Amino acid sequence: MNPLLVQFLSESRDFSQDIGQKLLQMEDAPSDQGLINELFRLVHTLKGNSGLFTFPEMTRVLHAGEDLLGMVRDGRIAYSRELADRLLNAIDFVMELCADIESTERIDASRAKDAARMTESLRGLMPAVECEAPASARINAAAATAEEMPTLAELPGATREELLRHCRAGEALNWISYAPVHDCFFQGDDPFFCARQTPGLLWGGARPSEALPSLAELDTYRCVLEFHLVTSASREELDEHFRYVTEQVRIVAVNPQWLELTESNHADPHCIAGRSVIANAPAQTAPSSGAGEAWRERTAAINAIFAAQQQILMLDDHPDWRAGRIRAVGAVLVNLARSAGDQVAASEIQAALTECLSTGRNSLLLLWLETSKAHLIASLSGASAPLSTNPAATRSNGSEEAPPASEVGPAQSTPGDGIKFGRRAEDSSAGPRNLKVDQAKIDRLMNLIGELVVSKNALPYLAQRAETQFGVRELSREIKGEYSVINRIADEMQDAIMQVRMMTVSSIFQRFPRLVRDISRKLGKEVQLVLEDEQTEADKNIIESLADPLIHIVRNSLDHGLETPEIRRARGKPETGTLTIRAAQQADRVVIEIIDDGKGIDPAVIKQKAYEKGLIDESTLERIDDREAINLIFAAGLSTAAVISDLSGRGVGMDVVRSAVEKINGTVVIHSELGMGTTIRISLPLSMAVTQVMIVESDGQLFGIPMDNVVETVRVPKRELRKIKQSLAAVLRGRIVPLKSLNTMLGISATPLANSDDELAVLLVQAGGEILGLLVDGFRETIGLIQKPLSGFLSGLSAYSGSALMGDGSVLMILNIREIV
Amino acid sequence: MKRVLIVDDAATVRMYHRGILESGGFAVEEALNGIEALEKALEANYDLLLVDINMPRLDGFGFLKEMRRQEIPQPPAIMVSTEAAARDETAAYRAGANCYLVKPVRPSQLLAHARLMLGEAGR
Numbered sequence: 001m002n003p004l005l006v007q008f009l010s011e012s013r014d015f016s017q018d019i020g021q022k023l024l025q026m027e028d029a030p031s032d033q034g035l036i037n038e039l040f041r042l043v044h045t046l047k048g049n050s051g052l053f054t055f056p057e058m059t060r061v062l063h064a065g066e067d068l069l070g071m072v073r074d075g076r077i078a079y080s081r082e083l084a085d086r087l088l089n090a091i092d093f094v095m096e097l098c099a100d101i102e103s104t105e106r107i108d109a110s111r112a113k114d115a116a117r118m119t120e121s122l123r124g125l126m127p128a129v130e131c132e133a134p135a136s137a138r139i140n141a142a143a144a145t146a147e148e149m150p151t152l153a154e155l156p157g158a159t160r161e162e163l164l165r166h167c168r169a170g171e172a173l174n175w176i177s178y179a180p181v182h183d184c185f186f187q188g189d190d191p192f193f194c195a196r197q198t199p200g201l202l203w204g205g206a207r208p209s210e211a212l213p214s215l216a217e218l219d220t221y222r223c224v225l226e227f228h229l230v231t232s233a234s235r236e237e238l239d240e241h242f243r244y245v246t247e248q249v250r251i252v253a254v255n256p257q258w259l260e261l262t263e264s265n266h267a268d269p270h271c272i273a274g275r276s277v278i279a280n281a282p283a284q285t286a287p288s289s290g291a292g293e294a295w296r297e298r299t300a301a302i303n304a305i306f307a308a309q310q311q312i313l314m315l316d317d318h319p320d321w322r323a324g325r326i327r328a329v330g331a332v333l334v335n336l337a338r339s340a341g342d343q344v345a346a347s348e349i350q351a352a353l354t355e356c357l358s359t360g361r362n363s364l365l366l367l368w369l370e371t372s373k374a375h376l377i378a379s380l381s382g383a384s385a386p387l388s389t390n391p392a393a394t395r396s397n398g399s400e401e402a403p404p405a406s407e408v409g410p411a412q413s414t415p416g417d418g419i420k421f422g423r424r425a426e427d428s429s430a431g432p433r434n435l436k437v438d439q440a441k442i443d444r445l446m447n448l449i450g451e452l453v454v455s456k457n458a459l460p461y462l463a464q465r466a467e468t469q470f471g472v473r474e475l476s477r478e479i480k481g482e483y484s485v486i487n488r489i490a491d492e493m494q495d496a497i498m499q500v501r502m503m504t505v506s507s508i509f510q511r512f513p514r515l516v517r518d519i520s521r522k523l524g525k526e527v528q529l530v531l532e533d534e535q536t537e538a539d540k541n542i543i544e545s546l547a548d549p550l551i552h553i554v555r556n557s558l559d560h561g562l563e564t565p566e567i568r569r570a571r572g573k574p575e576t577g578t579l580t581i582r583a584a585q586q587a588d589r590v591v592i593e594i595i596d597d598g599k600g601i602d603p604a605v606i607k608q609k610a611y612e613k614g615l616i617d618e619s620t621l622e623r624i625d626d627r628e629a630i631n632l633i634f635a636a637g638l639s640t641a642a643v644i645s646d647l648s649g650r651g652v653g654m655d656v657v658r659s660a661v662e663k664i665n666g667t668v669v670i671h672s673e674l675g676m677g678t679t680i681r682i683s684l685p686l687s688m689a690v691t692q693v694m695i696v697e698s699d700g701q702l703f704g705i706p707m708d709n710v711v712e713t714v715r716v717p718k719r720e721l722r723k724i725k726q727s728l729a730a731v732l733r734g735r736i737v738p739l740k741s742l743n744t745m746l747g748i749s750a751t752p753l754a755n756s757d758d759e760l761a762v763l764l765v766q767a768g769g770e771i772l773g774l775l776v777d778g779f780r781e782t783i784g785l786i787q788k789p790l791s792g793f794l795s796g797l798s799a800y801s802g803s804a805l806m807g808d809g810s811v812l813m814i815l816n817i818r819e820i821v
Numbered sequence: 822m823k824r825v826l827i828v829d830d831a832a833t834v835r836m837y838h839r840g841i842l843e844s845g846g847f848a849v850e851e852a853l854n855g856i857e858a859l860e861k862a863l864e865a866n867y868d869l870l871l872v873d874i875n876m877p878r879l880d881g882f883g884f885l886k887e888m889r890r891q892e893i894p895q896p897p898a899i900m901v902s903t904e905a906a907a908r909d910e911t912a913a914y915r916a917g918a919n920c921y922l923v924k925p926v927r928p929s930q931l932l933a934h935a936r937l938m939l940g941e942a943g944r
Binding site for chain 1: 830831832833834836837840875876877886887888889890891894895896897898903911914915917919920921923924925927929930932933934936937938939940941942
């Protein structure tokens with residue numbers, strides 16, 4: 001994809017998100033002028049960006065949004081929920097279009113209708129008079145509405161300007177839509193030739209009349225093109241020209257107003273070029289800038305620049321930056337003279353400028369322009385001629401080369417009371433000076449540091465070998481010294497990269513205002529959302545895996561927890577329920593609490609439901625207390641809502657939440673008080689990048705076991721093993737612990753090896769609240785490592801949570817204790 | 822090499838203008854808003870300014886006014902806007918712009934303006 005388009009999509013996404021947020025903020029502060037200005041600017045800029053490409057659907061919707069916000073900004077219409085809703089929808093639509101563009105680099109033709117509807121819905125909120133303006137083009141259109149002639153509004157701006165010039169010169173233009181029938185080639189027609197030969201042709205474009213099939217399926221004998229032409233020829237001439245295909249041609253007299261219609265989308269297409277072809281940036285599909293075109297642009301620019309300088313000099317205001325303004329005009333004129341190679345003119349301008357600055361009047365420069373402009377324009381237009389033959393150069397006093405424009409002397413008039421530049425109020429709203437970095441780059445850095453951390457572990461081995469194998473104790477000590485230095489640096493690097501990966505929880509919290517607003521409105525509930533300590537940080541992966549569980553919980557709270565206003569009133573609670581989402585860092589964990597003041601969870605109901613669904617048996621039903629009962633909502637397949645809504649309540653919510661949280665070594669606890677509300681507390685590690693792992697040996701292989709699972713290591717004499725039913729057990733610290741052989745669990749046939757004292761190595765692990773002894777051959781050290789998830793074919797092995805590279809180059813498999821037990 | 826400062830808050834537009842100007846052999850620098858542009862313009866003498874109107878912190882009008890107040894060499898400035906209205910054009914001239922182009926600017930159009938305003942001889 002072309003890099004400009006990539007940039008556009010990335011920026012559009014950021015802007016859309018920003019706009020969504022600002023709209024929500026507006027709901028709380030509808031009269032905040034700063035906010036509305038900001039909002040307007042964002043939509044305006046986004047619209048401007050889309051105008052660089054041929055995405056009329058997007059531009060049109062954004063244009064309407066911009067107009068609407070402009071009116072809100074100017075106080076012509078009031079901000080309302082309705083307005084926010086429609087704008088939010090429009091922004092969602094823009095996001096969808098971005099997704100379209102991302103996948104196909106174009107917007108599907110079917111979107112045009114949605115765009116029109118969306119635009120209509122936005123314009124519908126504008127006062128009637130304002131609505132007229134964009135629709136005015138249709139007033140005089142007897143036969144064709146603006147919709148029927150889409151290409152006219154999509155013409156490049158320059159072309160429209162040129163066509164408009166023809167109109168103003170009194171020419172009557174006709175717009176032609178020529179849609180050749182599909183089998184026209186078999187009727188002896190040559191549509192392209194016919195279109196090209198249209199008399200008085202001023203502009204022409206072709207585009208597919210239906211979606212083009214893939215190249216393999218393309219039937220080259222079937223015409224799927226449609227031509228749009230603008231011509232100055234009369235109706236009679238055209239009827240004559242198209243006499244063989246009259247039924248395929250529609251001719252409409254152009255109303256000049258259509259050309260003035262400032263739908264600001266105009267890319268820079270080739271003349272006869274399909275729309276899908278030019279759906280890229282003009283920079284990439286730049287017109288074959290022939291000499292003719294460049295010459296035209298240059299002439300136009302010369303005239304425009306002169307006219308502008310004249311207009312500036314004629315301004316009748318006297319602001320305190322007037323001197324600077326005049327000096328800039330001087331610089332432009334001097335440069336124009338230099339462009340023309342006319343040093344004499346340059347020094348004349350310089351002299352006039354100095355005079356103007358000292359007198360505070362522009363008359364001298366204006367006078368110079370009036371008398372010498374034509375001459376300079378002439379030499380500029382003919383500037384391709386050799387400079388020496390330029391007649392201007394021979395003129396008059398042969399002064400020194402004029403100073404370059406940028407050295408035009410300092411102002412001689414007093415600068416007035418202009419504010420001296422420095423830090424000021426605007427600075428306070430400064431955006432963060434952040435660097436946006438592709439995640440892949442961070443991941444790469446992370447991987448490299450991971451490898452460094454592991455490679456450095458090879459040094460102690462080396463030191464040991466130096467001493468034991470080669471007997472060089474001195475070298476061994478030196479290696480160890482170097483090791484400690486590298487070790488420290490590696491640790492710091494690891495820490496630094498962790499810091500880079502830290503994200504604030506606000507990135508997920510910011511989704512909630514919209515979510516809560518939409519859902520609560522759908523459910524007819526009044527909910528106030530309170531977000532606390534959004535700036536709490538955690539590792540990116542943690543934050544990302546937190547998003548889905550949190551959304552589940554929030555949906556549940558809104559759906560099942562918080563009551564409708566009527567019920568709340570009846571229960572003596574404020575009608576508006578409060579949902580608080582709070583983040584906090586506690587030691588090396590981040591804790592998220594979701595608190596609602598809804599109806600709470602009734603343990604009796606839960607118990608009953610769980611019993612009915614067969615999740616607990618009768619004895620459990622009798623035995624468990626309220627706390628345990630409430631925690632049953634984390635069991636799979638339990639739904640307590642009387643009515644299953646489309647939001648939640650299919651009973652898949654909470655158990656999904658728990659497994660998602662546990663997957664990243666988190667815990668989730670629920671606390672609920674009937675009638676008062678529910679608090680759900682999720683605790684997660686700050687970072688999951690470095691895992692402390694204990695290495696064990698079994699059947700000559702090494703395995704890693706996360707320290708989170710390890711309780712303790714013990715040696716049990718073989719004779720103390722007990723056989724209970726089919727399984728092994730041992731009495732440890734006064735309790736019976738079931739023992740399993742790691743070999744058996746991994747399908748290795750070898751039996752556990754005992755040491756010389758006939759003791760077996762037992763690693764006590766905990767999984768899901770239960771303690772189990774793993775029989776292994778031996779324990780090794782505990783190390784911190786960066787776990788990499790198994791990928792590809794191996795990712796199906798649930799017994800392992802990942803792998804890591806060891807200092808000696810070998811790969812360590814890390815066991816997923818919860819799965820294998 | 823002539824140096825042009827692009828002042829625009831939209832990264833897409835900056836990239837677009839940069840591409841055009843660099844293809845014309847100009848050195849390009851960027852500023853994201855008026856304040857940043859002013860900081861840069863006070864540090865270095867640019868030969869041309871390409872200024873957007875709507876920007877956060879300090880808009881194009883504010884930037885140009887402040888720029889024109891400074892007692893430094895005054896480079897020509899092109900203002901680019903999405904609005905074709907004459908009212909905006911006059912406002913741009915009042916603020917200190919030397920010409921006014923409507924977005925999206927055609928590559929050949931921008932190059933023609935830049936070359937002339939920078940005093941480069943014919944193509």
